[in-house]
Amino acid sequence: MDEQSKPRHEQIAFHLRREIMEDYFQEGDKLPSEKRLCEYFNVSRITVRRALQTLENESLIYRKQGLGAFVMARKNEQPLIQLTDFSEDLRKAGYEPSSKIISFKKTKSDVTINSRLGLSPTSQLMRLDRIRYANDQVVAYDQTWLPASYGQLLFDEDLESKTIYEILEEKYEIPITAGSYSFNAISADKEIAKHVGVELGTALMCIERCSKTLGNKRVYYQYRYMNPAYITYEIELRRDDSSLNSTKEGMPLKQFVPKFTV
Numbered sequence: 001m002d003e004q005s006k007p008r009h010e011q012i013a014f015h016l017r018r019e020i021m022e023d024y025f026q027e028g029d030k031l032p033s034e035k036r037l038c039e040y041f042n043v044s045r046i047t048v049r050r051a052l053q054t055l056e057n058e059s060l061i062y063r064k065q066g067l068g069a070f071v072m073a074r075k076n077e078q079p080l081i082q083l084t085d086f087s088e089d090l091r092k093a094g095y096e097p098s099s100k101i102i103s104f105k106k107t108k109s110d111v112t113i114n115s116r117l118g119l120s121p122t123s124q125l126m127r128l129d130r131i132r133y134a135n136d137q138v139v140a141y142d143q144t145w146l147p148a149s150y151g152q153l154l155f156d157e158d159l160e161s162k163t164i165y166e167i168l169e170e171k172y173e174i175p176i177t178a179g180s181y182s183f184n185a186i187s188a189d190k191e192i193a194k195h196v197g198v199e200l201g202t203a204l205m206c207i208e209r210c211s212k213t214l215g216n217k218r219v220y221y222q223y224r225y226m227n228p229a230y231i232t233y234e235i236e237l238r239r240d241d242s243s244l245n246s247t248k249e250g251m252p253l254k255q256f257v258p259k260f261t262v
Helices: 008-021 034-041 045-057 086-092 111-116 148-154 164-171 190-196
Strands: 061-064 068-071 097-107 125-134 137-147 178-187 203-212 218-226 231-237 253-260
Touching (some): 008 034, 034 045, 045 061, 097 148, 137 190
Antiparallel strands (some): 061 068, 097 125, 231 253
């Protein structure tokens, strides 16, 4: 994919990354302010913040509250762990993502889902069911629940060609800043088997995920049922002196990415 076809925040991150790597900005230099970057690239502040977050995730910059963004020393480079959405993952792997909406409607409260979204037990939900494609091949089926306050923002949007991330961040300036994941193996029931295109009882990978915005507010809760014939996840850990001597449990996670074989 050429640079011009990438999302705008990735183009800005690419531009700034190149200037940092080519030493246009030196270690400790302050980057232009968010306002200056917005004016220069003619984009919204949320787009600039996404670009800066990308560079911070790559440990190319660090930010100080009220002061701005500064270039990180190269010796402090850390592995890249980045929160992405499904379509971003597919595009990076060279596939064309698309979706088909099965249903999007208001639904009654669910004790489990409401709890995971941090809502009262009686709060109304909106549920979005979509089939996810890579180059027109079905690779996953999503069941997504949103608080009504966020769901109503998406009701008239093109959710077959755009992602929830894109709409909330670009149109409404609601950044997705964090996410939690849980992986399970499940046997496909009748509904899931139909939408994933597999036989009843087929073993599938299920990701339960919760995405959050500023203030730790939960934007949506989702079950994603993935066909392991097309998608696997690769995890790479780092073991070095700093991790061996650390008082924290475990080792730093270097890479956590989906692998597609469509």
